Amino acid sequence: MIISPNASLYSSIVSGPYRERFLKNYAELSDQVSTFLNQDWLLQPQMRFACSRLLVGATLLLPPSDESIVVNSAEIYGRTRSVDSHRQSFKARRGASMRNSYPPESTTYCNIWPTTINDSDGNKLMIGSKTFNILVTSSMRLDKRCDPELGPTTNSFMLDTDEKSLNTKIFIKETAWAAATTLADDPTANQISSYDVLCQLRQLRTKFHHESTCTLCRASSEMTDDVTSRPYTAAPYLLEAGEKTKAKDFMDTNSDNIDSINNKLPKSKVLALNEKDNNIDIIGNSGLNTQLEKIANQLASSIAKANKSVKPTIIASFNQR
Template structure:
């Protein structure tokens, strides 16, 4: 017989109903908070049904589905939401507590020269619910670029073929198509063959539509995690199974996934704190940055399309160990803050890009570049050279009657900026070299204390 409709007495509150439906009522507090964060990010809500014996049962569905079920000839009604926004943050775990790690990391941590520091963090293997979040459409959920970057910050990749493991200290995420990101990974055909990309393959993989891979570029090997919605470029990393110099910059030569076999054998473990914070970002659609501090360091290392708003997306995130700016890679936007650069052509150009970035972050599409600022920078350059020529070109765009000009949408300005940008490559490489000892100090701080 069909069940009759009508109100059903509800004994569980919203969060309790979610945990019941996920069999998490007896899980640890941290696991419960993680589950609630995932459900928030997936925009699911619990609803109540009665079984054959009249006992309350809970399940999850999208709010639109719950509404449809509530009007049918079934005993279903939504659980009330106790608050519009639920926070599931927790304090950092004490580094002396040594939380239990996900199976598979025990050997890595047992041989790692950074064992004491790593054991103070908790890592969880990437699961299906997060894979689903990684593959949601950014055209309709643009705020997820910040959440995905944060979730992947500090993740560990373990290649079971050779036992190599690496921690991704800094991650930059890029949207898949030009509709969401002007700096998307290119999809081109050369000599009738598609150029290799990080798009997940059609065959079955350990993580649904998530593909770790090394992509060859003119600069070297790029370590990338690809999904159908984005690719995440590792711009700073450290091998964990052996003592090796950290990689800082756009290439990773110390951990190379050179074949499909390597990619298939690679397991992905997320830092629990990064996952928790990232899920909070995913639940808040008005998110516009990874965090509220060090905004300039959240800009990606782009070299073109400075007229496009996506060049100024704040979607670069760093791990717990690289939380200080001294441990993060420099970009042309942050190079002006490098302590060892005070004057000369490199300093002038870097300050120009810093001024442009701060203007766009502050004023978005209405950001202006001030003529006086460019004149001051030009005065600090050598009289002849590519930097002087480039800045003279920028000054020529103002004309006699204008003291400022727009940045976003200004293709003429972009042409000159794209000429100036490559001039900073050597300076950025030098600045990134200074990041290495700071990173090493963060990972060895506890090791040195326990000796």
């Protein structure tokens, strides 16, 4: 990938508060990268990890105002039921089609579409390809001093019209491209990194009994890739089983581990399990899923509150020279 400066991006960043951090090692998204982001996951399942890793650290620029934002963390979703039970819905609401992240016929980058989707959670910043959509879960404005945003919504950078989506420029970080191509070349890859495995689970509130829920495809940029700078998720409370650290180990747990989870929850949220077998399956267990979904929804406000505590850490990291 050829690294070359872009005048508009340079102008936006140099006038902002973090110019020392973001004035080099970025290249505008190319046809090569667009092709990379549109590989079929059925044929190359490792691409879900590679694409997620590639897009964290990316910067988005919106001319002519030259508003710019960096993606600190993101989670990726496949397009089809066969690869992801949490795929984006294209159902019409009240007879009208809804705005979505699927690339239209005309795009600035081949089959790549940055956009803002408004749903019941609020305004969600996404980048879509034919194969996936990626949801920005942590971001920071670069052209002005602004608090970082953590969680599923992004209100400081809005792409709520087709014109804005078409005008938006995307720049990929050189180190992210290198890491992503390494993952893409490994057909056995089943996670983004070997550490902090639970942090790679997406922040989901439904379908815990589906295997794709346990996919380790939530990524963070180099600057925010630590436990103090990532958005919180419900996963450690719902799926942590002792000291297990591999995705396949989330497939089952036992009554001792359920007791451990219960000890972390208020009495009103305790899991009530009546399984006779000491081993309790998670995958395929719709009864357990019903209870986990209730807990996940109850934890939502606590997670949003916890995310506020992460903001000072991110700001401090960005202000370092």
